[in-house]
Amino acid sequence: MRLRTVVGPLLAAMTIGCSTPGATPQPTASEPTAEPGTPSPSPSATAKPTPSPTPDPHAGNIYRATISGELDPRVADVPERVYVPNENSNNVTVIDPATFEVIGHFPVGAAPEHVNPDWGLEHLWVSNMNGGFLTKVDPQTSEPIEEIDLPIFPYALYYTLDGEKVMVITNYIGLHDVADNGVHFYDPDTWELIEYVNVPWPGADDADLTADGRYLAISAEYSGYVAFIDTEAMTLAGQTEVGSLPRDVRLSPDGSTFYVTNEGMGGIQTINAETWELTGFIPTGEGTHGIDFSRDTTRMFVANRAAGTISVIDVATNEVVETWPVGGSPDEMVLNPDGTQLWASNRYHGSVSVIDTTTGEVIATIETGANPHGLTYWPQPGTMAIGQNGNMR
Secondary structure, three states: OOEEEOOOOOOOOOOOOOOOOOOOOOOOOOOOOOOOOOOOOOHHHHOOOOOOOOOOOOOOOOOOOOOOOOOOHHHOOOOOEEEEEEOOOOEEEEEEOOOOEEEEEEEOOOOEEEEEEOOOOOOEEEEEOOOOEEEEEEOOOOEEEEEEEOOOOEEEEEEOOOOOOEEEEEOOOOOOOHHHOEEEEEOOOOOOEEEEEEOOOOOEEEEEEOOOOOEEEEEEOOOOEEEEEEOOOOEEEEEEEOOOOEEEEEEOOOOOEEEEEEOOOOEEEEEEOOOOOEEEEEEOOOOEEEEEEOOOOOEEEEEEOOOOEEEEEEOOOOEEEEEEEOOOOEEEEEEOOOOOEEEEEEOOOOEEEEEEOOOOOEEEEEEOOOOEOEOEEEOOOOOOEEEOOOEEO
């Protein structure tokens, strides 16, 4: 591994009356005389009630830190930009979302797949799958500043909830040895390898963590499996056979269900996040690929790449409530901070679509490079980045 630098009682005052022996005690000025037969008020009746804490309406929602749309103070002054990795152009397109204008490009390695925010929100990583290294980007300048050489082919990055380990996914696609297909645990400060967990089903791809962060669910896109990696023991803990071509994986807001897009089946499969049992199927459209949630997490957006549509699913019922004909080949998606726009890379059209999340209308189409993939809108609401192209908590 080589590092290459490139660019904060009432103590109720009780008046104790001293009286003359045998004399009838008289009430003091602060103790009005009560009518005969009137009971004295109890202390609990006269004390001010303690206000109850305001209940958190989003308690139990794993995305609660993102719902308000407010940015963490650490990134409040970072200029808003959209970063698009172009798999076949070997560069990253930078877009100003305020104007929908491309303001720059910078070269990276071969086959950049995702722009991954850092767990601590400090910088961005471009995973160059066929280049064998990561490109570190300064979001203040939108420029690359360092390269991290790895003896693997990085497809995407994920972080443990405590930020102590970065998990680099390597995806066997026939160019590399299947023994390298899996999850590499690295120290994020030194980039020393801690442990490697082989996923024995080719195509280790997209992933998400359980609510407590103990397990990483990762699709094996060419083998019809979802594997479960123990992030503490760093071992393969189990698998679920889903068939066909599983792609994106996202955990439901309540932490109970993993949603898995299945491109070959044209829909979403659901897996119980505790038992890992396959529990259902939601048909969406041809070539189902990417997932993102609305800012309030009540809706799930699903990209149907071959159909050129986006399905909108009611998270409470797991039913499709709308289908937006957006055209192109929508692949991976990301919201803007206030949730009014959904940005989708058009994998086979060399462009990005910006979609109004209220109407489903395409409000802009921006040319990028060849085969745009895991784009990121940065900064994003949340206190930590879990991985991929902006999965925040």
